[in-house]
Structure formats: C-alpha cells, structure tokens
Amino acid sequence: MAATDRTARHLELLTDTIAAVNSSLDLDVVFERIAAKVTSALEADACFVYLYDETDDVLELRATHDGRFGDPSHRPRMHLGEGITGTSAAEGRPVMIAEAAHLDARFVGFPNLPEDEYESILAVPVHARDRLEGALNVRTRLPRAFGEDEVALLTAIAGQVGQAIENAKLYEQTRARVSELESLAVQEIHHRVKNNLQTVASLLRLQARAIDDPAAERALEESVHRILSIAAVHDLLTTSHHDHVDCAGLIGRLEAMLGQGLGGREVVSTLQPVVLPGQRATAVALVFCELFQNALEHGRGRISVELVRDGGSIVMSVGDEGQGPPPGPRQGLGLTIAAALVREELRGRIDLRGKAVVRFPAAY
Numbered sequence: 001m002a003a004t005d006r007t008a009r010h011l012e013l014l015t016d017t018i019a020a021v022n023s024s025l026d027l028d029v030v031f032e033r034i035a036a037k038v039t040s041a042l043e044a045d046a047c048f049v050y051l052y053d054e055t056d057d058v059l060e061l062r063a064t065h066d067g068r069f070g071d072p073s074h075r076p077r078m079h080l081g082e083g084i085t086g087t088s089a090a091e092g093r094p095v096m097i098a099e100a101a102h103l104d105a106r107f108v109g110f111p112n113l114p115e116d117e118y119e120s121i122l123a124v125p126v127h128a129r130d131r132l133e134g135a136l137n138v139r140t141r142l143p144r145a146f147g148e149d150e151v152a153l154l155t156a157i158a159g160q161v162g163q164a165i166e167n168a169k170l171y172e173q174t175r176a177r178v179s180e181l182e183s184l185a186v187q188e189i190h191h192r193v194k195n196n197l198q199t200v201a202s203l204l205r206l207q208a209r210a211i212d213d214p215a216a217e218r219a220l221e222e223s224v225h226r227i228l229s230i231a232a233v234h235d236l237l238t239t240s241h242h243d244h245v246d247c248a249g250l251i252g253r254l255e256a257m258l259g260q261g262l263g264g265r266e267v268v269s270t271l272q273p274v275v276l277p278g279q280r281a282t283a284v285a286l287v288f289c290e291l292f293q294n295a296l297e298h299g300r301g302r303i304s305v306e307l308v309r310d311g312g313s314i315v316m317s318v319g320d321e322g323q324g325p326p327p328g329p330r331q332g333l334g335l336t337i338a339a340a341l342v343r344e345e346l347r348g349r350i351d352l353r354g355k356a357v358v359r360f361p362a363a364y
C-alpha cells in the first residue's frame with residue numbers, strides 16, 4: 001500500500017470513528033461499530049474493545065470485530081496487569097508484539113477466546129481525562145509489526161473511545177439525576193398540597209366553632225373531614241415513590257382520623273393491600289369518609305370495615321349493628337357525593353341494603 005493511500009485510509013478511519021462515537025449513547029453499539037471499522041481500515045483480523053470496571057478492577061470484553069461474545073454473561077474479564085492488553089492498560093502505554101504473541105510471558109488465554117490463532121497484537125489503553133476507562137487491541141493471524149503511524153492512530157482512536165465512554169457515563173448520571181429530581185419535585189408538590197388542605201381544614205374548623213347553628217356547624221365539620229381525607233392521600237403520595245397509594249394504609253389512617261373522640265365505638269377492619277393511582281385513591285378516601293361518618297353518626301354498635309380483592313374487583317364495605325343506610329333515594333349530601341364518586345371515578349356500584357358495599361374494577 002502506498003504511503004499516501006495509507007494516510008488517507010487512516011484519516012478516513014479517524015473520521016469514521018468520530019462519527020461512530022457521536023452516533024449513539026449506547027456504548028455497545030459504538031464499540032461494535034468501532035471494532036468493525038478498525039479491523040477493516042487496519043486490514044487486521046480482529047479487534048477487541050474492553051471496558052474498565054473500576055469497582056471490580058477488571059477489564060471486560062464488550063465488543064469484537066465480528067460481534068462475538070454478545071452474551072453479557074459470558075464476557076471474558078481480566079484484571080489490570082493480566083495478559084497483554086491488561087498490561088498495556090496497567091502501564092498506560094501501547095504494547096506491540098509482532099509475532100507469537102501467545103508465547104509472550106504476559107499472555108493469558110481465555111477458554112472461550114481462541115487467541116492463539118493470532119500472531120500479532122497491538123494493545124492500547126483507553127483514557128478519558130487521565131482516567132482509565134478501558135482498552136482495545138488489534139490482532140493479525142500472520143506476523144505483523146505495526147508501524148509507528150498505526151500505533152499513533154490506534155491511540156487516537158482510543159481517545160475517541162474514552163470520550164464515548166465518558167459521554168455515556170455522563171448521560172447515565174444526568175438521566176438518573178433528572179428522574180431523582182422529578183420524583184423529589186412531585187413529592188414536594190404532594191407535601192404542599194397536603195399542608196394547604198390542612199390549613200383549609202383548620203380554618204373551616206375554627207369557623208365551625210364560632211357558629212351557634214348546630215346544622216351549619218355539622219356541615220362545616222363534615223367538610224373538614226372530606227378535606228382531611230384528601231390530605232391523607234397526598235400524605236401517602238409524599239412517601240410513596242410512585243403515583244400510587246395503598247388503600248389499606250389509607251383507610252387505616254382515615255379510621256383513626258374520623259373515629260377521634262367519637263364515644264369509643266368498636267371498629268373491626270379487614271384490609272387487604274389494594275394499590276391504586278392517586279386519583280382513584282382519592283375517590284376511595286372520600287367514599288370511605290362518607291360511609292364511615294354515617295356509621296358513626298347514624299349507626300349503632302360495632303363498625304365493621306372491609307377492603308378485599310374479589311377476582312378483578314375490589315370490594316369496600318362499611319357496616320354496623322343498626323339498621324344500616326336507607327336503600328331508597330332519600331339521600332343526603334354525603335351519600336350523593338359517595339354515589340357520584342363510585343359511578344364516575346371508580347366506575348363501580350354502591351349497594352346500601354343493610355350495609356354499604358362498594359364494588360369496582362381493580363383496573364380499567
């Protein structure tokens with residue numbers, strides 16, 4: 001090959017490498033492309049690209065000229081200083097052996113990597129800002145002394161590979177940070193919503209105390225409970241890492257909140273875990289609030305609460321030892337709100353004969 005041809009080829013390879021590095025943030029894709037291009041441009045028989053894993057202090061084979069070892073569980077790994085490529089990485093400089101590389105004292109064979117088929121090797125370390133990030137090598141089956149220009153070229157390519165690794169790491173860190181911040185922001189919003197709702201409830205409660213009319217006072221007190229029920233959902237959303245709430249925990253809180261100071265009525269609950277998105281959980285909280293308030297206010301004796309899964313349905317019931325709610329249409333505001341939420345938000349049905357039973361699909 002004429003010298004100018006060779007230089008042109010090297011330049012083209014370097015350009016291609018830069019393009020490959022910028023083509024994807026998926027390191028495996030970038031490595032495969034580089035390995036294939038290096039092999040053909042240097043007229044070599046093989047090219048191996050290794051990634052340095054700082055935690056385990058090993059070099060792991062990540063790409064080859066022909067796409068072998070794609071299976072992540074069978075990737076050859078070697079320690080720094082182990083083998084010829086490991087030596088090059090440990091010493092931070094190129095290592096070239098023109099022939100009989102497998103007879104070199106530093107050679108280490110891998111059972112699933114038939115390296116003794118190659119006579120020559122040129123291995124270079126991969127750095128990014130002076131930090132070791134990996135290694136790469138080219139191999140030929142026939143003896144070959146790589147020229148100084150080829151060593152320089154492979155070193156330049158290693159610099160690009162280092163850049164690719166750094167880019168991928170930065171991208172990964174940024175993505176992790178963004179999703180962390182997003183979830184913090186969402187939690188903060190739920191927290192503020194909860195606090196604001198509690199403030200509103202306190203204001204209404206103050207007003208309830210300042211009023212002489214018992215009916216108006218009761219109406220305000222019921223509104224306070226509705227607002228605090230929604231606040232309970234936001235409180236749980238603050239601590240959960242998703243936009244979901246476990247309704248068993250939610251109902252447990254509401255029982256404690258609504259039952260406060262109401263004459264020592266016994267409450268027996270059977271609550272199975274039922275995880276729902278925030279909006280449906282809010283409907284569950286409000287419906288439960290109405291039914292439980294009614295049992296406290298209009299019912300008698302022990303109150304039994306159930307939240308269970310029944311196939312694809314969820315059943316929530318509130319019963320007491322009295323007559324239970326009226327089955328007919330003689331409803332007040334509380335049961336009207338409950339019926340509307342069950343129908344529209346939960347897409348279910350409410351049955352008021354003897355005790356209140358709400359049944360709705362777990363998902364729709």
Ligand SMILES: Nc1ncnc2c1ncn2[C@@H]1O[C@H](COP(=O)(O)OP(=O)(O)O)[C@@H](O)[C@H]1O
Nearest residue numbers: 294295298299324325326331332333334335336
């Ligand atoms: N658990 C219950 N036991 C007896 N009566 C009930 C029960 N739940 C509801 N009721 C009756 O149904 C009516 C309507 O309830 P609701 O719509 O919640 O309005 P409110 O509680 O403001 O009266 C109540 O006034 C009460 O007479």
Ligand SMILES: [Mg+2]
Nearest residue numbers: 293294334335
């Ligand atoms: Mg009521």
